[in-house]
Every structure is written in C-alpha cells, then in structure tokens.
C-alpha cells in the first residue's frame with residue numbers, strides 16, 4: 001500500500017513535532033543506565049498492542065541493523081547442531097525473535113542473559129531467560145557456540161574488564177562472539193582486552209539505518225494520553241495507514257555508525273577472514 005499525497009503532506013507537518021520531541025528525548029546520561037529499560041517496560045510496554053506493533057514487517061523492512069548483524073553471524077556459524085547462542089543484554093527478546101525468524105531453517109537454541117527481570121518477563125522468544133548482572137563476575141557453568149550483544153556494550157564502560165572475562169568464560173575454547181555498538185572507543189577497548197590466549201578479534205564499522213524506537217514508544221504514549229495529538233494522528237488514518245504505521249512513519253529512522261567486534265577462538269578461526277566481507281572499513285587485531 002503506497003501512502004497518499006494527503007497522508008505524506010500531513011505527515012511532514014506532524015513530523016516536525018516528532019523531531020522536536022526527539023531532541024528533548026535525547027538524554028544519553030539516562031539512556032546509558034540499565035534502569036532506563038525498567039522505566040520503558042513499566043510505562044510503555046503496559047500497552048497491550050506494543051508486542052504486536054514491534055513485530056510489524058513494515059518497521060523491520062527499513063531497519064538495516066539486524067540484516068547487517070545476521071550477515072556477520074552467518075559467517076561465524078559452524079556445523080554445531082543445535083547451534084547454541086547467548087544473547088547478552090537481550091532485553092525483551094526482540095533480537096531473539098528476529099534471530100528465530102531469520103534462521104528459521106537452522107537448529108538453534110537461544111539464551112537471553114539480562115539484568116532486568118521485567119524485561120525478561122516479556123521475552124517469549126528465548127529458550128532460557130537468565131537473570132544475571134554481567135558487570136559482575138558470573139559462573140554459569142556453560143559455554144556457547146556464539147555470544148551476541150547488540151547495543152549492550154555501553155552499560156559496561158566502568159566494568160569492561162569484568163565484562164570481557166565473562167565473555168571469555170561464555171565462549172570457552174571453541175565459541176565465537178559478535179558485538180555491535182555505536183561507541184567506537186569502548187568497542188576498541190573491548191577488542192584489545194579480549195585479544196589474548198588464543199582469541200582473535202576483528203573490528204569493523206558500518207553506517208546503518210536504525211528505527212527510532214524510543215521516539216516510537218514516546219509517540220504511542222502520547223497517543224494514549226494526549227487528546228490533541230490523538231486527534232492529529234486519527235486525522236491521518238486512511239486505508240492501509242493504521243495507528244502503528246502512522247507512528248512508525250512519524251518516528252522514522254536515523255543513520256548511525258555501528259562498530260562491530262567479532263572474536264573467534266583458535267579452534268574455529270577458519271571463518272574469521274571472511275567475517276567483514278562487504279562492510280565499509282576493517283581493522284584487525286590479532287593475538288600474538
């Protein structure tokens with residue numbers, strides 16, 4: 001369904017309001033605290049339609065983060081059956097769900113390791129939900145074929161050594177790791193910390209189109225609470241343009257540079273050379 005001219009004109013006008021909201025929402029100090037996600041869950045996730053909204057195919061068609069991550073994951077994949085994945089800071093399970101959809105033909109198990117019980121309670125996509133603070137030393141007694149963390153590294157700026165030790169424990173002697181983060185300094189530091197004892201790390205960066213999900217949550221909240229805003233949104237409704245589609249269009253997407261760190265242990269290093277294929281820039285750090 002293509003958007004009508006009237007819809008696009010009205011959207012452009014409303015988008016200015018959304019962009020202003022986006023500016024006032026930009027609070028990096030707050031967003032880098034794990035408690036922020038408890039806030040998101042308890043206030044915004046209270047809306048019963050949200051889980052369905054977040055599965056919207058239209059939303060994910062334009063976001064290029066997961067496809068880029070899955071391309072790399074594909075290059076790390078081994079013949080292990082089932083392939084055991086640990087998602088670190090997996091929150092409410094959106095990444096676990098996307099993994100299942102993308103790799104539906106493969107046999108895999110997914111464990112979500114997260115600090116927030118309220119987030120884990122929402123996760124219906126992972127095989128195991130493990131409540132754990134990864135800024136403290138862990139002892140889970142299990143290893144994984146792949147450890148994945150998308151947008152979670154920022155929480156470990158003051159506990160990077162511990163986080164790196166935890167990753168080392170989780171990948172054991174034969175696992176791999178993939179981290180995607182927007183903070184280049186932190187990603188490089190982690191890469192250096194991990195590059196020891198047979199672990200080989202690669203750094204790459206690439207610019208991706210990211211759905212502005214925080215703004216989307218906020219707009220949904222406003223739609224529920226603010227009569228004037230609800231009237232404006234309702235005036236845009238026409239065939240094919242339901243509430244979810246309108247809020248997705250209003251929140252929109254932003255271009256963001258992501259830094260990727262992939263680690264392989266010597267036992268599964270054959271694929272490491274192909275990991276960065278197709279990405280913009282590549283730097284390698286190899287263990288000596």
Ligand SMILES: C[S@@+](CC[C@H](N)C(=O)[O-])C[C@H]1O[C@@H](n2cnc3c(N)ncnc32)[C@H](O)[C@@H]1O
Nearest residue numbers: 034037089091094095114115116133134135155
């Ligand atoms: C950005 S959200 C998760 C997004 C998810 N990675 C995805 O791609 O869908 C960040 C998550 O990190 C978790 N988190 C923050 N600090 C943590 C810590 N010290 N240990 C474990 N999880 C943590 C929060 O509870 C929150 O659920």
